[in-house]
Amino acid sequence: MPFDPEDPRLTAYALGELEDGEVEEMEILLSGSPEGRRFIEEVRDTARLLSDTLAGEHAPGLSPKHLKAIDFELAPAALGMTSRPSQDWQHWAGYGIAASMLLGFGLSAAWMVMGGKNRPARLDGLAMATSPTSSLPAARPDDWRFAAKDANPDASQNRALFYSDEMELRSYTAPVAGAKPARENARPPAKPELNIARKGKALADPGALASSVASSPASPTLDALASDDKAANSFNESPASRKRSDFSVPTSPAPSDTAASTDGFYGRPAAPLAKKAEKATVTPLRTGRGLGGQSEAAGLGMQATGMQSQAGSDRGALGGGMPAAGRLGRDYVPANQGVATFTRQRTNEEFGAKLPAGSTNRPMAQAEGLPKLYAQAGQADKKSGRAGLKQAGQPDQQGASSQAQAQARYKLAEGKLARLEQLAERSAISGKELKDAKDEMALAGKQDFEALALRDGEAKQGEPLKQHVEAEVQLNLAVVDALADNAVGAEGYTDFQDNTFKSAALAPLSTFSIDVDTASYSNIRRFLRDENRLPPPAAVRLEEMVNYFPYGYQAPTTTTPDAPPFSVNVELSRCPWNAGNRLARIGLKGKVDAKRSVSNLVFLIDVSGSMDQPNKLPYVQASMRMLTEQLGENDRVSIVVYAGAAGLVMDSVGGYDKPRIAEAIDRLKAGGSTAGGAGIDLAYKVAQKNFVQGGVNRVILATDGDFNVGISDDKALEALAAEKAKSGVFLTVLGFGMGNLKDSKLKGFADKGNGNYAYIDNLPEARKVLVDQIGSTLVTIAKDVKIQVDFNAAKVGSYRLLGYENRMLETKHFDDDTKDAGEIGAGHTVTALYELTPPGKDLATNEPESRYARNKAKANVVGDPDSNELFTVRLRYKAPDGDTSKLIEHPVTNAGKDFAQASEDFKFASSVAAFGMMLRNNKDKGTATFDGLLEWAESSKGKDLGGYRKEFCELVRKAKSLKNPDPGPALAPPGPVK
């Protein structure tokens, strides 16, 4: 073997990295090659030089801020262990901050937001994330820091200080921009709306008045702020345009209610006050997007500045934070759980659980006391809330306060900015916004620090309090981090509002599109089983849960070409979670295709860097292999991959050549960014090129949905999918992985692309979707299937559709064949449940479209309000290649059955829906409990082919244990428990 300088083994040998066998071979080679030996020497020289040089490189190292965050991540573990030495990392605390006087914060998060027109939900998530911690100080009388200090004579003093300053501490949730006020004052004309907004808000909220007057809004608005952010978050999701009327102003939700409801939410199962807040608002549909919503919900006058661009002076601030807060109990409960999964663990299990029962009230007292205080004094105060400070032996606090305040503010801004930056990176916020934020912080920070430098000595007096404040800051940061880390922060869920009861007299027609997706259930399963936590409510979609399970509905019996390809099975019984109501199930069952027609499948595989995880690309490959196994000789498979760019890996290969397909699958490797749009484009082109007339033509997209190059906007992607769907090529979206699963994006994409969406969290799931149910996954037997239920108001008072929230259609769209709806696959079952209340006085409807209208305007109306019909189910569907829809009508009468007499399928579907309602904390869940629904499910498992129902029961038990953890030393920190 001759010497070859291109042989990497030479270097490996020189560095001692060769395997034994190869070493020998190399030595033989070198023994005959002086050139080779010289080469080796040179490599070693260079290596030494590099090692020496690199060893001398200066490492940036972590800043105290970062170290503190880590310290706080560790803190929960130490909680309860009183001996934990808190001192050892105290040098990390770095700067001295007498942050006792942290006043100036209400303005906070708003300015960060202001720059952004469409504030990404995840950024809101950040703010959401911080909010829970705001209540932590109150909830942590035995914080380890105190515990550790109990030996210290100052301990009680510290504690007194701590409580006395509770509201200030709370203000840390509003952290982003302590810097903001300074800037605002400096350039008042720049934001003319500011004052208006403030005024408006002040009207609604005395606390906010104080804060805006004093320009030091560490006031009760704090929690409102927190809730705002949450509100903004959910606002983001709703596509509809914002209507002012959607935001009712509750009559009397005091700031304290807000605080309490937040507390109630995060700490324990809803406090009574939370309930109150719930009732205070009835929001038909939360609407508005991004900033608009944000400012609408604003508890901060400042936030109104953000409205300039979007909402104008839409009085968003009038309602101020309080309406938002009022909604908190209701809207947020679902919206927020993504965050709460983490915070709950902290607050509930670790801190909240230790909170004395009455402590929720404390913020109230504070809240009432503070506004006045700030209004009068503007800064460190001699009275009420402040008094605690003095009594606690801090006579000179006043002098130190302003600079301490300044410094603390700077620190906060700094820390928050850092975190925001990080999140912003994840949320693709524009660099400009960040830069603006940085500039502002730099400006304010400079001023603050200058002030500080002058009076550094005095600052030390605030030392004990400083620690708490810093602690709080860092805890916030740590929470944010943990959140971001905990995947939910990065996963994209679009929240929605549960369907509520509608009057059968006023709105007799309920129209929706069918939905055969099942992703939500497998995703929930992943949360519960693999991650040991409750899923965020936004990830819980009732219809996808119910539809996950196969039901034994009667398949269509008639097989004439004109007969509908599916059967309609309606069953009614007593509603198990509300004995006074009835529960109706509408079950569709697609005909089972004995033999699948020839398939032209295009795998579109995301091989971007984010897929390079054990539960992503390898699962994709395994899934593809399974599917390949199912292929017949005449089927064709192509593989398109996309990462930074899209490429055709394998052009249409026949199903007979399985080894070649398998080889192509094996070769897939992940790396790079994700240009989803280009890949989709290419995949559809390939599919069209190989189009099989009358066969199955389908693009199978496997991704985590984290498109970040090219078209990445949800709407644009949906438009692309809708466009492509016209080509006659159907779509299957398989979601993989966790961490940055873009659930909402994938679902929207599948819905618009004549497709179905499944989430593959494990290989059995892949088998279910791609092998056991391959027919329904691949073969569409009817498309644009719409259901319209026409209720007889004489028999039904009101009705509520369980789930299908994002599949609702307008009445008129039922007959409109241009309106897209869901597809049904061969053998698919689709189940929809309606809860019905008994009729009221209003015995019939005048809605002319209804079959049961008193004044029958419609020609084909044959129903009679006096008949025994409860409702009529209408279905519209198109043949897979058809353009005109066909109509089925199916009147239903009440059989008066009890739940006990209902079929197993009925009972099981009910329990799944109840489970979903529990997970979403649906307000209409009635008497449903985990135990109760488990009983229904256990008794209705039936044959349970595939063991899905058994697994469901296990998940319910798991959810129950997560929701009501055994009391005890369960202080394990959040995160996967191995």
Add this chain to the structure above:
Amino acid sequence: MKGEPGADINSWVRDAVTRFEGPLTLYAARLLGDADRARDVVQDTFLKLCRQDDGEIRDRLAEWLFTVCRNRALDVLRKEGRMTRLSDEHTSVCASADPSPVDVLETRESAAQVLKELEGLPSNQREVIRLKFQNGFSYREISRISGHSVSNVGFLIHTGLKTIRRRLADGRPAGVQA
């Protein structure tokens, strides 16, 4: 973390912070091109460590930390849309401009020159070389950290070293031609 004594984990994590804070920030700073971001990334890494089941990674802590740090850093880059993937095909066209003769004369084999040459390498070579010579990881460990195959790591280091050597040698009046 399991229900193990928290103090144990605390001290373990803190030891890790003390030990790896420097190397990780340096590594991340090189990947990201700025120290502030690097600190955040490293902080994230340690936060993740706090939640990690220590039994699982105790034996390969350094490797784990670098892997997590790397992924996090790449996430950051990716989200910024700044990540230019330097695949092997690109390396040839990505070679840096030759150092000016003046530079060479002044610095020769000095540390500065080595660093300069190192920085002139394609990013993937740069990275593995740092992992190898700055952090002392084996090819195998580097492979697990970076996701390159072992042989690819070997190739990258080989090529990178050769380039550095050649450039250093080229600067020498009586250089040895590789």
